[in-house]
Amino acid sequence: MAEVLIQDQTRRLVELQKIDGEFYEYKIALREKPEKIEELKKAFEQKKTGLKDLEDRLKAKQLERKEREGDLQVKEADIAKANGQLSQLKTNKEYKAKLTEIEGHKADKSIIEEKILILFDEIDAINNKMAKEKESFGKEEKKFSDEKAAIESEIKQLEDKVKVLESQRQQKAKEIDGKLLSQYERILKGKEGLAMVPVKNNSCGGCYMNVPAQVVNEIQKHEGLVSCEFCARILYLEDSL
Ligand SMILES: [Zn+2]
Structure with a gap:
């Protein structure tokens, strides 16, 4: 190939390289940006899971409280029944035995009551934690959707730039x-x-x-x-x- 032609072709190739350099840069960015969205989404999903765990724990504690309240009712019925039987008892020995039985029911009852109080505290604590988590979750949700929208708009811009470069590239390549x-x-x-x-x-x-x-x-x-x-x-x- 003639000297002048090689020089000219090299110059054109350098011009094409400028376009291709940008093109590759944009292509890499176009590959990386959707990955970034996926990463953000994963982190966000994890927070969602954390909130779900709290909800599950709350439900379990509420169920346990209901069960204990049922136990309490049973104990109260036992006490009422034993109290009712007291007047029908003939001997001092029977009477004393019934009183001991009632004391036993009362002791069981106070243990159940204590458990219920602890459950109330635990439920309160979970509720407080959930309220905080929900608030921060709301913020995270907003942050995630804002960041996602920003990246998506960057992707759109990159795609437009790639289109322009593609046509510039085609033109330039024709000269080589x-x-x-x-x-x-x-x-x-x-x-x-x-x-x-x-x-x-x-x-x-x-x-x-x-x-x-x-x-x-x-x-x-x-x-x-x-x-x-x-x-x-x-x-x-x-x-x-
Ligand atoms: Zn080299």
Whole structure:
């Protein structure tokens, strides 16, 4: 290929690289942003689970309280029944035995009452904790949906930019020789969106390894595309385009 043509094609490839560099950046962002939403969603779901656990604990405690209240009623009935029997008893011994039985029921009753009081305290504590959790959950929910909406709008903007770049890319690619273009594209793919790199201070702008003087000379000759011997990217000199 003629010297002037290689120089011109290199310049066009550098222009294409600018578009592709941006394109790759946006593509990476477009891959990462939905992942970010998923992460936020997971964290939010975990908070939801925490609240659900509290609700379950509350239900269990309320059920236990109901059961204890049932036990209390049974004990109260036992006491009332035993009290009723007192007047019918004939002997002092029977009377004393009944009184002991009543004392036993009363002792059981006060144990149940104590348990019920503790349950009331526990239910209060869970209710308080739930109220706080619900409040912070509401805030988290708002935060999550705001962040999600922001990321979604960023995604939309990126998609628009990608569309613009795609058409710019198509235009630019038309100006480049097919063989050179496919060489460039192969490297672009293999090297994460960076195929054209400038030589600066005698080093490759892609891998930063040393570029020997004879390679620099070769680039200046513009007889063909010159690759970095380490990373295989196409080298150019900014001031010779
Ligand atoms: Zn290199």
